[in-house]
Amino acid sequence: MGREVRRVPLDFDWPLNKVWKGFLCPYRSAHCVACGGTGLNPATKQISDDFYGLAKPKRRWVNAITQDEVQALVDEDRLGAFTHTFVQGQYVKKDPPYVPTAREVNAWSRQGLGHDTVNQHILVRTRAKRLGVYGLCEVCTGEGELWPDDDTRKKAEAWEPEPPPPGVGWQLWETVSEGSPISPVFATSNELVDWLCANGYTRRGAVELCEVGSAPSGILKVYGTPKKPVNLNEN
Template structure:
């Protein structure tokens, strides 16, 4: 995801901020989605468990051997206090506001499997190399190292942790759902498409696989493109390098680069031909847009 300098014809007139058609797979080449799984590739049993994980299907903590959360649960109480303190204009103030928010949180989280794992779920995550905060220590010198003696967290530890921050990601969900289905002797793949999510013919698949993106035409012009999407122009076409640099130092503002570049930054950026991603955080904590970072990195600052 960066910005790139492209050489295009001087009279190239593709609309700004519109993805170049050659970068997009034509609709007629898209493979028909599997009607059984709606193109997702999951079995009905897997989809049900995924929905229970996120609270989109009926779930009871007791079914996983977990105690329902209450307004007195420490993690619930702490989260409610934080929410109220940060937005009294919305939640109100005082104990009544905290209890009301704690009730909302506990009711919501009691409907989600992700906050009520049992030990088998936790063991599956540990076996998959997840939950590193529990099983490893980290240092700048040695990176992640297994705890000695080894530590396998309890379900209670992990469930409390899930209330305190970002919690589980979609990888954890996939690991736990797969392990649960495996214990039940079931598959997580759609039986109709075997997990492919599509039901195209061999001929359709061959045509799909053979497609390759087509770059815009080349020429003597200079133009700035973004590749955050599939790729689109974000500047006029300039007749020479100097004109593009002049535009970058006077009129340019895009993404993290909210003000025009300095002359030094623009020359370094155009000279390299692309930005350093969308942005760079230097070792001293300073933040540079991907365009400005080119000059900084060449100078050895970050």
């Protein structure tokens, strides 16, 4: 989501563009420096870092996976472009089952988006296990974060966000972050509509936003109702 309308008190004075305090958990963990937040031991982390090879391109292996690694992806149903076929509007698993070669998969990964982070995780684990080095970070035990104590962790797990107080006012909020107000508080929806129009919205889009309450970037989508999505830039 990108924008939403909230009903708040007319005297609600939380600073604009500042995340509402009730949306920020006060109980925090620290990033595990030892593993860079990956939760992996040094040898496994190196294999993971080398996958895309952003720091060391010569060590990149995203387009050079082996046949056992291909099999790991097939076992996790991650190579549908090879293992499935499109029949009557849906993807159906090939019969008999097909396992592509490493050469096929490596060629495929060079041509398009290739492997995502899920595939990366599977491939890194498979390669690290084959090399006998797979393991988790000994400092954070694989969590990628460190808590000051168990009590703080429990409080964080039990914590729930608290929305701003309800009221009769109308205000626009962004939801790209945890959530913060980005407009003044108005006494009526018409005033908010006028403000939205003065800030780039069409009147139709502004009215729809106030009626429905939320909108992603560029498109107003109504969740839970059959109403057709409305382009906010459409007159």
